[in-house]
Amino acid sequence: MSKTHIQFKLNGSEVETLVEPRELLIHVIREQLGQTGSHIGCETSHCGACTVDLNGESLKSCTILAVQANGAEVATVEGLAASGELHAVQEAFMQEHGLQCGFCTPGMLMRSYRFLQENPNPTEEDIRQGMSGNLCRCTGYQNIVKAIQVAAVKLQAK
Amino acid sequence: MSTATEDKREQELQGVGCSRKRKEDPRFIQGKGNYVDDVKLPGMLVGKVVRSPFAHAKIISINKEAALALPGVHAVLTADDLKPLGLHWMPTLAGDVCAVLADEKVSFQYQEVAFVIADNRYIAVDAADLVEVEYEELPVVVDPHHAMDADAAIVRDDLVGKDEAGGGARKHNNHIFNWNVGDKDATDRAFESADVTVKQDMINQRVHACPLETCGCVASFDKVKGDMTVYITSQAPHIVRTVITMLSGIPESKVRVISPDIGGGFGNKVGIYPGYVCAIVASIVLGRPVKWIEDRTENLSTTAFARDYHMEGELAADNEGNIKALRVNVLADHGAFNTHAQPTKWPAGMFGICTGSYDIPTAYANVDGVFTNKAPGGVSYRCSFRVTEAVYVVERMIDVLAQKLKMDPAEIRLKNFIQPEQFPYNSATGWEYDSGNYPAALKKVMEAVDYQGLRKEQAEKTARGELMGIGLCTFTEIVGAGPSKSCDILGVGMFDSAEIRIHPTGSAIARMGTKSQGQGHETTYAQIIATELGISSEEIQIEEGDTDTAPYGLGTYGSRTTPVGGAATVKAARKIREKARKIAAHLLEVSENDLEWDVNQFRVIGSPDQVKTMKEIAWAAYNNVPDGMEMGLEAVDYYDPPNFTFPFGAYLCVLDIDRFTGVTAVRRFYALDDCGTRINPMIIEGQVHGGLNEGFAVSMGQELPYDAEGNLSGNTFMDYFWPTMVETPKWELDYTVTPSPHHPMGAKGVAESPHVGSIPCFSNAINDAFMQFGAKTHIDMPHNAFRVWKTIKEMGLNK
Numbered sequence: 028m029s030k031t032h033i034q035f036k037l038n039g040s041e042v043e044t045l046v047e048p049r050e051l052l053i054h055v056i057r058e059q060l061g062q063t064g065s066h067i068g069c070e071t072s073h074c075g076a077c078t079v080d081l082n083g084e085s086l087k088s089c090t091i092l093a094v095q096a097n098g099a100e101v102a103t104v105e106g107l108a109a110s111g112e113l114h115a116v117q118e119a120f121m122q123e124h125g126l127q128c129g130f131c132t133p134g135m136l137m138r139s140y141r142f143l144q145e146n147p148n149p150t151e152e153d154i155r156q157g158m159s160g161n162l163c164r165c166t167g168y169q170n171i172v173k174a175i176q177v178a179a180v181k182l183q184a185k
Numbered sequence: 186m187s188t189a190t191e192d193k194r195e196q197e198l199q200g201v202g203c204s205r206k207r208k209e210d211p212r213f214i215q216g217k218g219n220y221v222d223d224v225k226l227p228g229m230l231v232g233k234v235v236r237s238p239f240a241h242a243k244i245i246s247i248n249k250e251a252a253l254a255l256p257g258v259h260a261v262l263t264a265d266d267l268k269p270l271g272l273h274w275m276p277t278l279a280g281d282v283c284a285v286l287a288d289e290k291v292s293f294q295y296q297e298v299a300f301v302i303a304d305n306r307y308i309a310v311d312a313a314d315l316v317e318v319e320y321e322e323l324p325v326v327v328d329p330h331h332a333m334d335a336d337a338a339i340v341r342d343d344l345v346g347k348d349e350a351g352g353g354a355r356k357h358n359n360h361i362f363n364w365n366v367g368d369k370d371a372t373d374r375a376f377e378s379a380d381v382t383v384k385q386d387m388i389n390q391r392v393h394a395c396p397l398e399t400c401g402c403v404a405s406f407d408k409v410k411g412d413m414t415v416y417i418t419s420q421a422p423h424i425v426r427t428v429i430t431m432l433s434g435i436p437e438s439k440v441r442v443i444s445p446d447i448g449g450g451f452g453n454k455v456g457i458y459p460g461y462v463c464a465i466v467a468s469i470v471l472g473r474p475v476k477w478i479e480d481r482t483e484n485l486s487t488t489a490f491a492r493d494y495h496m497e498g499e500l501a502a503d504n505e506g507n508i509k510a511l512r513v514n515v516l517a518d519h520g521a522f523n524t525h526a527q528p529t530k531w532p533a534g535m536f537g538i539c540t541g542s543y544d545i546p547t548a549y550a551n552v553d554g555v556f557t558n559k560a561p562g563g564v565s566y567r568c569s570f571r572v573t574e575a576v577y578v579v580e581r582m583i584d585v586l587a588q589k590l591k592m593d594p595a596e597i598r599l600k601n602f603i604q605p606e607q608f609p610y611n612s613a614t615g616w617e618y619d620s621g622n623y624p625a626a627l628k629k630v631m632e633a634v635d636y637q638g639l640r641k642e643q644a645e646k647t648a649r650g651e652l653m654g655i656g657l658c659t660f661t662e663i664v665g666a667g668p669s670k671s672c673d674i675l676g677v678g679m680f681d682s683a684e685i686r687i688h689p690t691g692s693a694i695a696r697m698g699t700k701s702q703g704q705g706h707e708t709t710y711a712q713i714i715a716t717e718l719g720i721s722s723e724e725i726q727i728e729e730g731d732t733d734t735a736p737y738g739l740g741t742y743g744s745r746t747t748p749v750g751g752a753a754t755v756k757a758a759r760k761i762r763e764k765a766r767k768i769a770a771h772l773l774e775v776s777e778n779d780l781e782w783d784v785n786q787f788r789v790i791g792s793p794d795q796v797k798t799m800k801e802i803a804w805a806a807y808n809n810v811p812d813g814m815e816m817g818l819e820a821v822d823y824y825d826p827p828n829f830t831f832p833f834g835a836y837l838c839v840l841d842i843d844r845f846t847g848v849t850a851v852r853r854f855y856a857l858d859d860c861g862t863r864i865n866p867m868i869i870e871g872q873v874h875g876g877l878n879e880g881f882a883v884s885m886g887q888e889l890p891y892d893a894e895g896n897l898s899g900n901t902f903m904d905y906f907w908p909t910m911v912e913t914p915k916w917e918l919d920y921t922v923t924p925s926p927h928h929p930m931g932a933k934g935v936a937e938s939p940h941v942g943s944i945p946c947f948s949n950a951i952n953d954a955f956m957q958f959g960a961k962t963h964i965d966m967p968h969n970a971f972r973v974w975k976t977i978k979e980m981g982l983n984k
Contacts (some may be wrong), residue, residue: 030897047307054306063223064216068397069481073902076397104216117214121206124871128703129213130397130448136214143495153909162902164397164449165703168910 033097038106045169046093053077055093056103064104064133068162075161078134079103085141087134104133108139115179115181116140116174125174127165134159139175141180151176190236199718199723199829204867208707208727218446224403224416226474230259232464233309234483235299235316237291240558240690240895244289247299252315257304258840259471260317262463264288272466274343275432278674279532280351282343282359283561285459286464290323292340292521293560294897295486296521300463302475318472325558325895329518332359332555340521340556346643351523352532352554361523361554361822366537366614372549375510377503383585391493391559392887393485394566395905396702397446399928400488401478402461403914404468413469414441415812420450420700422742424674426732429465431675431870444730450702451879452564455526456489456743479670485900489526491560491566493518494574498582506590507599511548511613513539513578515565519522519554521726525563526742528672528679534570535663535829537614541579542623542661543601544834548613550575558895567879567940569664569743576660580945581952581963584657585798588956593640594949595631597785599624602659609926616663618831619925619933621859623756626835627659628919630857633919647957652842652982656950658835660942664934665748665830674739678825681749682736683757685714686819689807691800692724695757698738700730700751704936705868707747710754712864717758718765719785719799726957734822744832744934747864748925753824754927760820764806768818769797771811818984830933834858836942838950846984847974849885849951851914856943861924869935873914876939882908883940884947886969906967958982 030045036062044059048110051070056062056079064103067076070089080102090102109116119125126132135158142157143149150155154175155168163171199205210707249261266284267273273284287298299316303309324338331337339345339358348355352362374527376382402417413435419425422444430437446452452937464477479488494515499509517533519525522780527534533552540548565571587597602623605611610618630636639655646653669678695714699706706729711722729735762782769787770777771793780787787802789795797805806818856877863869888907890899899905924931944966951968952960955976964976976981 044826047973057223058225058305061225062216063220066220066398068399068448069902071481071902072909074397092585104214113214120214121210124207124211124559124867126207126213127705127871127875128397128449129218129446130220130703131568132213132218133216155913159909159911162397162907162909163394164879164907165872165875167876167878167916168913169874169916170871172910184956 031094031156033094035096035098036100038102039109043184045086048092048094050093051089052091052093052096053088056088062103064075064106066130066133068130075138076134078161080137080141104136107136114140115178119174119181123170123174123177125166125171131163134170135163137176139143143179147179147183150178190500192291198715198719198721198785200712201864203712203865205708205712205722205865207705208711209705216665220418220446220448220921221401221403221418223476225403226403229474230302230304231306231309231475232467232475233301233313233461234297234460235301235313237287237296237298237493238292239291239320239322239664241325242291242324243323244287244291245319245321248317251278251317252312253755254300255308255312255315257303257308258312260467262286262300262467267466267754270466272432272462275462277351277522277524277775278529279523279525279527280529280641283522283524289451290342291657292537293654294895295483295560300467302471303468326359327559327891327893327895328555329516333357333555340558344796347954352762354582361519361556362532363532363553365549365551367549368547369549372510372512375547375645376499376501376512379509381589382499382501383582383589384497384499385585386497387581387963388965389494389577390458390966391490391889391890392566393490394451394453394564394805395485395907396449396451396453399479399484400454400458400960401483402464403474403476404465405474406468406472408472412439412441414443415465415958416443416445417446420445420454420702420742421434422700422730422732423698423737424677424739425457425969428675428715432462433465439898443731444700447700450565452742453489454702455564456524458488459748479937481902482900485889485905486897487560489524489562489564490560491562491564492574496574496578498535498578500586502586506592506600506858507545508543508545508601511540511545511579513550515552517552517554518557518559519563520557520561522560522561523554524561526565529667529674530671531570534565534573536575538616538663539573539579540612540614542659544603545613550614559891560576565743567876568937569662569666571940572662574603575939577945580658580660580949584949584952585963592807595627595636598657598659599625605710615827617828617929618661619828620923621661621831621833622921622923623659623833626833626857626859629919629921630837630855632833634853634855639839643957650982652844652954654840654842654950654954656838656946658946658949659940661831661833662941663829664744665826665833666743666745668827669825669828677739679739680751680823680825681738681745682823683746683750684736684821685757685761687761687803689804691720691803693720694726694728696728696735698736698748699741699746701741704746704872709868710744710865713751713754714758717755744937745931747934748830748928749824749826751932752826753822754928756824757820757822761818764818765799765802767814768802768805770806770809772797827927830861830928832860832933832935832938834938835944836945836946840950842954842973844977847970847977849968849973853917854914855917855919856939857919857921858935858938859921859923860938861922861928862931863922864932869919872936873939876936877916877943878908878913880943881914881947882906882939884944884966884968886967888967955980
């Protein structure tokens with residue numbers, strides 16, 4: 028199958044690669060660009076393990092083709108601590124025991140990162156609604172909700 | 186020496202009892218975990234399984250030509266290719282055999298028929314589509330109740346004429362085993378003479394543990410060295426290594442199995458699946474690494490379901506509600522192959538725990554396993570072997586009995602509990618319960634939620650026609666398999682192991698035979714060692730999952746890590762401490778008996794200033810030991826537990842049902858757990874939260890439904906219920922501590938209790954809501970809105 032040249036920003040760095048038009052963004056990020064932080068849990072846009080940030084929006088990266096990301100700005104969990112310091116959501120997940128097996132965590136973190144920009148001062152109900160596209164099997168969600176509340180307070184104080 | 190400094194030193198250790206932050210987290214929150222699908226080896230190819238669209242069919246022909254002609258395809262394997270290697274069938278953990286690739290016929294939908302190996306995942310999928318398989322459909326067996334009919338289709342032609350398929354004698358071509366326990370005659374007599382008896386059918390529906398990471402492996406055979414390395418999503422890597430050797434003939438010393446980070450297991454990653462074997466064979470044949478990762482539908486459809494227990498429970502009691510006997514008959518649907526994952530000699534696992542937390546003098550349980558044209562399995566989904574099923578039947582039956590006697594479900598439980606002074610308690614089904622205090626646990630919960638107040642509110646609501654349910658569950662688990670005299674897997678005793686080395690400068694590395702899948706072993710094992718040896722847990726590195734470095738162990742499932750691996754860790758640490766004591770005595774020039782252990786040092790009794798810290802002792806172990814002593818400071822322990830452990834709990838659920846839509850809102854869920862000594866309360870609470878949510882999922886929605894033709898109609902996340910944050914209830918936790926007398930630190934294990942205990946609790950709450958309106962029979966799970974609404978409609982409660 029013929030390949031298409033694409034170029035986009037991944038965690039602040041320009042990347043370019045050749046992809047088949049049918050290839051999903053998650054496969055290209057993980058398998059071609061070697062950033063394996065984002066995970067695959069279903070490939071049907073249900074679980075959210077592959078959630079990344081694309082042009083300032085949360086996006087399940089199994090939902091779009093890599094060619095659609097041409098020219099975009101994409102951020103994954105590997106870029107969250109780009110400044111050299113952990114982001115508030117990363118710290119809070121660790122402090123509040125918001126992760127266990129770690130498989131949903133990169134997607135959870137990327138969604139929390141964006142969600143707290145959409146709604147910097149959320150209620151618990153807001154968090155549960157705003158994060159409902161990300162599934163976790165280990166935590167029963169209670170500590171994830173708590174972590175996001177803690178991160179919100181911390182980010183507000185900044 | 187003041188207590189204050191002792192406390193301070195103890196705090197610095199971050200040992201047992203402290204909510205230490207997890208050691209695993211820094212890599213997981215930065216995308217630096219290393220899961221099987223992250224493994225990328227030079228020259229690696231990708232495998233894809235071609236699966237059967239039919240539940241039961243003869244394979245007339247397989248044509249690989251079109252697939253092989255596709256550029257980038259390296260091979261297509263079928264049973265005929267595996268036959269010369271003797272690998273088209275493999276032994277199962279349960280004593281049966283299972284087709285690796287379908288041999289002449291398929292026996293369940295999605296069964297593995299061929300394995301395509303290609304350059305990448307896209308080509309592999311294209312090629313799988315190009316494999317042409319011609320089938321001739323056969324009649325199916327779907328309903329286990331008709332599996333042993335005289336005219337039932339034969340699921341397993343390969344077993345015709347064989348009288349065993351794992352677990353004992355067979356009485357029909359589709360029969361697998363009969364297993365029973367208890368005194369049948371005495372139980373029958375107790376039923377005949379009882380004031381009151383109740384009987385109820387109920388189903389633990391077929392579900393799937395469904396971890397977020399699916400199963401997969403990367404197999405890499407080095408043709409020059411003859412070494413096989415397999416990265417695999419396994420909860421039990423050492424037994425995988427043994428099985429690979431049994432299958433392939435490669436010496437076990439040349440097989441290395443690595444379970445890296447595992448994205449949840451919950452029992453799904455105990456079994457050894459055809460996809461793994463295909464990848465291993467493909468790597469041997471092609472001499473290149475081969476990756477196989479199943480997709481979500483393959484995961485839900487093929488790699489080991491759980492439950493599918495069709496049970497008939499009976500209780501006999503006197504008019505005051507004192508239970509006299511329990512009788513349970515079970516039909517177990519194992520699907521097309523007997524691949525359930527239990528200790529090999531226990532075809533129904535620990536189902537005999539079905540007398541629960543109650544002092545039931547006589548009991549009899551009888552289980553028949555049958556083959557059907559459904560996916561094989563029968564793993565323990567976040568529970569010890571068949572314990573969820575056992576707890577469900579007794580916890581539902583006690584409510585059924587309470588209803589018949591018009592007694593409160595709490596009152597009948599309090600009346601029948603095994604009392605604290607009866608421990609160790611010998612149950613009618615042959616277990617010796619180690620310790621417990623059931624009345625205290627239930628009373629604590631009742632007080633915390635104002636039980637009487639809730640019942641009063643319920644009565645008021647019922648009078649207004651509103652549906653409110655209160656569910657109780659006072660469960661006992663049996664975990665920590667297990668004593669090798671009764672428990673083995675393929676002949677390997679179910680011990681577990683720990684190896685600890687103290688380095689000259691006083692830090693340590695320890696390796697265990699277990700394997701974390703999110704439970705936080707790197708954190709908690711270090712806490713155990715910290716407390717035992719006085720080394721800060723920050724200076725203790727824990728490793729598991731690499732069979733080249735870790736001592737042999739049976740792995741992590743059935744809540745066995747703390748009871749077995751944890752005990753091995755304590756014992757290994759204590760061996761080191763004894764050696765350290767000798768070195769300290771030598772350094773201080775006193776007798777060993779003159780020394781006492783003090784947090785992180787030995788001190789001379791009566792001379793508190795004369796001390797040797799573990800750090801000093803560690804250094805001396807490498808340069809100044811007593812005459813005749815070996816240098817070094819390390820120990821290994823293989824721990825064969827004397828008994829199981831018996832964690833317990835008291836759970837209560839309050840829910841409200843919308844009588845027009847059938848939608849259930851869980852208002853409160855209060856969970857009190859007793860897992861004996863608590864190693865890390867933060868991690869325990871996290872485990873309980875997660876287990877409760879999985880129990881919520883099972884009771885309120887999960888099901889793998891098959892139609893009459895054996896088609897699986899719920900194998901994507903569109904259909905298979907996985908609660909989001911929105912549906913998930915909020916959890917309220919509590920605990921008591923009743924240590925296990927036979928575990929070296931009194932710990933019992935916790936991660937599965939919340940799953941085992943919450944399923945009957947939710948189900949009792951739903952049933953309780955309808956009981957207020959005179960519901961006559963038990964209502965089966967899953968209690969999803971549609972099914973609840975149907976009950977409402979049948980009972981005319983939506984007026």
